Amino acid sequence: MEGQSCANTEIIQQVPSGSSPPPFLNLLKIHRELLVSKIRNTQCLFDNLIKNEYFSTEDAEIAAQFPTQADKVRKILDLVQSKGEEVSEYFIYILQEVSDAYYELQPWLDEIEFHPSQNIQNKPVVNTDPVSRYRQKLKYELARDTKFVMSYAQKEEMLLEETYAASLIELVSYTNESLGKVSCLEDLFDDRIGLINEDGETIYIFGDAGIGKSILLQKMQNLWARGELAVGAKFFFRFRCRMFSCFKENEAICLKDLLFKYNCYPDQDPEEVFSHILHFPHTALFTFDGFDEIHSDFDLSSIPEVCSPNEPTHPLALLVNLLSGKVLKGSRKVLTARTGTEIHQNIIRKKVLLRGFSSNNLKEYTKKFFRDEECRVLMSNQLEANPSLCSLCSVPLFCWIIFKCFELFHSMFDSLELPNYSVTLSDVFLLMTEVHLNRTLKTNLLKKNTRSQVETFRSKKETLFSLGKIAHMGMEKSLFIFDQEEVTSLNMSEQDLHLGFLRTVHDCGGYGDQSSYEFLHLTLQSFFTALFLVTEEKLGTKELLKFFAECSSTETAQSTCFPISWLHKRSIGEDPFRNKEHFHFTNLFLCGLLSKDKEKLLRHLVSPAAIKRKRNALITYLLESMKFQLQSLMRAKLKGYKQIQVMPNFVWMLRCIYETQSEKLAKLTVRGMRANYIKLTYCNAYSSDCSAISFVMQHFQKHLGLDLDNNNINDYGVKQLLPCFNKLAVIRLSVNQITDHGVRVLYDELSKYKIVTSLGLYNNQITDVGAKYVARLIEECSSLTYVKIGANKITTEGGKCLALAIQRSKTMYDIGMWGNQVGDEGAKAFAEALRNHPTLTNVSLAFNGITPEGGKSIAEALKHNNTVKIFWLTKNAIDDEAAERFAEMLRVNKKLAHLWLIQNQITAKGAKYLSEALQENTTIKEICLNGNLINQEEAKAFANEERIICF
Numbered sequence: 039m040e041g042q043s044c045a046n047t048e049i050i051q052q053v054p055s056g057s058s059p060p061p062f063l064n065l066l067k068i069h070r071e072l073l074v075s076k077i078r079n080t081q082c083l084f085d086n087l088i089k090n091e092y093f094s095t096e097d098a099e100i101a102a103q104f105p106t107q108a109d110k111v112r113k114i115l116d117l118v119q120s121k122g123e124e125v126s127e128y129f130i131y132i133l134q135e136v137s138d139a140y141y142e143l144q145p146w147l148d149e150i151e152f153h154p155s156q157n158i159q160n161k162p163v164v165n166t167d168p169v170s171r172y173r174q175k176l177k178y179e180l181a182r183d184t185k186f187v188m189s190y191a192q193k194e195e196m197l198l199e200e201t202y203a204a205s206l207i208e209l210v211s212y213t214n215e216s217l218g219k220v221s222c223l224e225d226l227f228d229d230r231i232g233l234i235n236e237d238g239e240t241i242y243i244f245g246d247a248g249i250g251k252s253i254l255l256q257k258m259q260n261l262w263a264r265g266e267l268a269v270g271a272k273f274f275f276r277f278r279c280r281m282f283s284c285f286k287e288n289e290a291i292c293l294k295d296l297l298f299k300y301n302c303y304p305d306q307d308p309e310e311v312f313s314h315i316l317h318f319p320h321t322a323l324f325t326f327d328g329f330d331e332i333h334s335d336f337d338l339s340s341i342p343e344v345c346s347p348n349e350p351t352h353p354l355a356l357l358v359n360l361l362s363g364k365v366l367k368g369s370r371k372v373l374t375a376r377t378g379t380e381i382h383q384n385i386i387r388k389k390v391l392l393r394g395f396s397s398n399n400l401k402e403y404t405k406k407f408f409r410d411e412e413c414r415v416l417m418s419n420q421l422e423a424n425p426s427l428c429s430l431c432s433v434p435l436f437c438w439i440i441f442k443c444f445e446l447f448h449s450m451f452d453s454l455e456l457p458n459y460s461v462t463l464s465d466v467f468l469l470m471t472e473v474h475l476n477r478t479l480k481t482n483l484l485k486k487n488t489r490s491q492v493e494t495f496r497s498k499k500e501t502l503f504s505l506g507k508i509a510h511m512g513m514e515k516s517l518f519i520f521d522q523e524e525v526t527s528l529n530m531s532e533q534d535l536h537l538g539f540l541r542t543v544h545d546c547g548g549y550g551d552q553s554s555y556e557f558l559h560l561t562l563q564s565f566f567t568a569l570f571l572v573t574e575e576k577l578g579t580k581e582l583l584k585f586f587a588e589c590s591s592t593e594t595a596q597s598t599c600f601p602i603s604w605l606h607k608r609s610i611g612e613d614p615f616r617n618k619e620h621f622h623f624t625n626l627f628l629c630g631l632l633s634k635d636k637e638k639l640l641r642h643l644v645s646p647a648a649i650k651r652k653r654n655a656l657i658t659y660l661l662e663s664m665k666f667q668l669q670s671l672m673r674a675k676l677k678g679y680k681q682i683q684v685m686p687n688f689v690w691m692l693r694c695i696y697e698t699q700s701e702k703l704a705k706l707t708v709r710g711m712r713a714n715y716i717k718l719t720y721c722n723a724y725s726s727d728c729s730a731i732s733f734v735m736q737h738f739q740k741h742l743g744l745d746l747d748n749n750n751i752n753d754y755g756v757k758q759l760l761p762c763f764n765k766l767a768v769i770r771l772s773v774n775q776i777t778d779h780g781v782r783v784l785y786d787e788l789s790k791y792k793i794v795t796s797l798g799l800y801n802n803q804i805t806d807v808g809a810k811y812v813a814r815l816i817e818e819c820s821s822l823t824y825v826k827i828g829a830n831k832i833t834t835e836g837g838k839c840l841a842l843a844i845q846r847s848k849t850m851y852d853i854g855m856w857g858n859q860v861g862d863e864g865a866k867a868f869a870e871a872l873r874n875h876p877t878l879t880n881v882s883l884a885f886n887g888i889t890p891e892g893g894k895s896i897a898e899a900l901k902h903n904n905t906v907k908i909f910w911l912t913k914n915a916i917d918d919e920a921a922e923r924f925a926e927m928l929r930v931n932k933k934l935a936h937l938w939l940i941q942n943q944i945t946a947k948g949a950k951y952l953s954e955a956l957q958e959n960t961t962i963k964e965i966c967l968n969g970n971l972i973n974q975e976e977a978k979a980f981a982n983e984e985r986i987i988c989f
């Protein structure tokens with residue numbers, strides 16, 4: 039040590055005074071052993087030193103003849119040091135520049151704060167290290183190959199960057215209990231979370247078909263290639279598992295072949311590269327996609343226990359050895375498979391479950407998919423409008439298909455102006471089927487798929503039949519899980535089973551070790567059942583319509599919906615609360631598949647005669663059923679209207695009619711209604727149902743009342759009503775989810791036709807913006823006399839606009855504002871409207887934050903009003919002083935019949951004013967003071983005045 043510091047002093051002393059070049063030679067001396075242990079590649083040093091004439095070829099030969107790498111490095115260091123400061127500096131510069139080869143020395147370079155002089159920086163350095171050259175090649179190829187995502191239908195390419203959205207990734211235990219969420223892809227390799235088996239080497243990612251396993255691996259590969267996956271991997275090898283089952287049984291390859299021949303070949307010195315990988319296995323990362331896709335007769339139990347990386351073996355055995363760590367122990371492996379694939383527990387290090395899109399992920403994906411904001415908003419509304427579509431969208435593949443359908447619809451609507459073109463659920467499912475069927479073409483990576491939908495369906499006819507058969511068999515028995523025997527008896531091929539419509543189910547008991555299957559989504563089983571009903575050539579009418587009968591289990595439904603006796607089938611003791619959605623969906627798809635425009639496709643699967651026969655049977659049935667249902671509905675007569683109140687089942691009927699896209703059926707339904715006021719309240723109708731509702735309602739000849747109160751309709755739903763606005767005289771949409779945008783649509787449409795008399799918007803999400811549209815409607819449509827817009831988010835501003843519109847209107851009869859926040863200023867504006875209004879009869883400003891000040895203005899205005907009969911001021915802050923003004927008003931006003939002052943702050947004093955005033959007023963029928971500050975004892979004072987109600 040002492041000697042060393044002496045030598046340093048000596049060197050430093052040699053530096054000419056006035057300049058202070060860094061002591062590079064000295065650095066090489068001090069850190070000699072570190073350099074010897076970390077420099078693995080000497081060729082690159084030789085190449086650069088010779089090229090810059092710092093070394094002669096003899097120098098290189100002398101150093102190269104040493105048998106070990108360490109001795110070679112020692113000799114090089116000796117030679118470099120002997121040649122002085124500049125060569126030493128250039129030597130360190132090589133280490134810095136070829137960072138790939140000397141990556142282990144990068145921390146050291148940081149530590150010594152190495153900054154080469156300008157002279158040295160001007161000297162060239164070439165990277166001739168085969169390992170780092172190989173790494174660069176891997177990076178380049180992966181970056182190139184992962185830049186684009188081929189769409190599932192294989193018809194277009196999209197940039198990964200612009201396509202990928204995060205999804206729900208969960209670390210789980212062997213038994214799939216959650217161990218935490220993965221927030222970034224590095225978490226997958228971090229042993230601090232989700233480690234379940236230290237000895238396992240494989241990170242096992244699983245999830246359903248189309249959930250995003252492959253794209254997740256692609257994202258991982260792309261990040262690595264761009265240097266953005268900080269997990270310390272120097273080499274990245276990716277494989278599709280299906281490749282391993284393409285070999286013949288007697289074929290054998292060794293690890294080197296697998297890496298180099300079947301992945302990426304090193305341009306220089308493969309031996310050195312391979313030996314580097316063998317020496318540093320932890321720097322290699324593998325991804326194996328789709329373990330479920332391996333189909334081979336190869337006997338995995340025949341894999342030998344001991345294995346060497348150099349020994350050729352069957353590729354499948356090599357895969358298993360890699361995954362289990364018998365070959366290249368310490369390397370990292372990521373394996374994906376569909377849910378239900380059997381993987382040996384002992385090879386698993388971590389288990390990762392892909393759950394698809396959360397609602398936030400879905401929003402992000404929607405943003406990426408639809409660049410155009412208008413389109414994006416429309417799509418989001420549609421998803422909100424349709425819970426069955428929305429639930430399908432948690433599976434990214436389905437989401438993509440649904441978005442594609444929407445895009446198509448939107449482009450047609452915009453560019454070709456086909457306002458009548460509508461996408462039905464059957465359209466979406468047909469596209470979904472087409473995409474899945476095209477999966478089999480996935481192997482051909484270079485060729486885009488140009489097959490039409492017809493060709494795809496025709497070529498996969500048998501597969502569709504098999505799937506239809508199994509779905510139908512299950513639907514008949516209410517069976518959703520199929521065992522191997524059932525599958526075999528229906529001749530389902532292995533390939534059909536793995537197309538992605540079915541998934542394997544485990545732990546369902548009773549089936550022993552054999553696999554069982556279920557459809558990926560229950561609606562898919564319904565769809566295939568319908569497809570079976572349509573494509574089974576000889577199927578009779580009874581069989582065809584069987585599931586309509588299944589939908590009617592309760593007495594009411596049975597007696598009201600289904601008039602055809604042979605369709606009735608209900609065993610005693612059947613559970614009336616059984617969920618019937620899958621039957622409803624089957625019927626829905628049956629209607630869709632038998633619609634006229636699907637015939638072009640389906641006649642390739644079944645004869646046109648059979649389709650026609652079935653369509654006729656279906657239409658006849660729907661008509662009879664509709665007639666029967668309508669006959670038994672509750673009917674009432676309102677002023678000028680004949681009302682019917684329909685049941686939730688009726689919404690399914692409308693959905694079916696819409697799916698048939700049959701105008702004739704829609705017209706006949708309207709005729710059969712024999713009513714012009716349709717009450718669809720509490721029918722659990724969603725916005726998407728509004729398409730079906732307007733598809734039928736637009737055929738009314740005259741004005742129509744449509745009551746959709748208490749459903750799940752949002753702005754999107756309002757838009758879907760577009761085709762029937764020209765008929766709507768009464769439109770009630772209270773207790774739904776309508777915002778200002780929906781109100782804007784209402785204004786635009788209703789003001790065009792000016793026939794609306796009554797508008798119900800109670801309990802929605804309307805703000806002052808929406809209130810202004812309603813105000814304009816009141817002003818512009820003298821027909822509008824009845825508006826309920828309470829329980830929204832309207833404040834003073836909106837309140838004032840409404841009041842002003844009412845003031846200007848010569849026809850307004852009823853305004854309901856219960857539960858907004860117009861406050862005193864709003865109340866004053868309403869007071870102005872009341873003065874001498876010619877028609878206003880019912881007014882509610884209940885629960886609107888009105889204090890005595892606002893109350894007084896109203897009382898004052900009512901002195902000058904001769905139309906209002908009922909006034910609600912319930913739940914405000916009216917006190918005795920204001921009550922006194924109301925009392926004064928009652929001495930003058932001779933029209934008001936009901937004054938509601940429930941839950942205010944009136945005491946016995948205020949009540950006394952009112953009671954006294956009644957002596958001069960015979961028109962008022964009641965003043966309701968319940969919930970004010972009057973106790974039982976005090977109330978006795980007004981016992982003689984029946985019209986004062988305190989309790």
Ligand SMILES: Nc1ncnc2c1ncn2[C@@H]1O[C@H](COP(=O)(O)OP(=O)(O)OP(=O)(O)O)[C@@H](O)[C@H]1O
Binds near residue numbers: 189247253403435
């Ligand atoms: N995270 C995601 N972001 C954007 N799109 C996605 C995402 N995940 C999946 N997709 C879409 O779904 C399609 C199917 O995904 P992917 O091929 O990764 O599914 P998979 O789980 O590997 O399915 P399979 O088991 O059928 O092979 C993709 O082509 C893409 O359109």
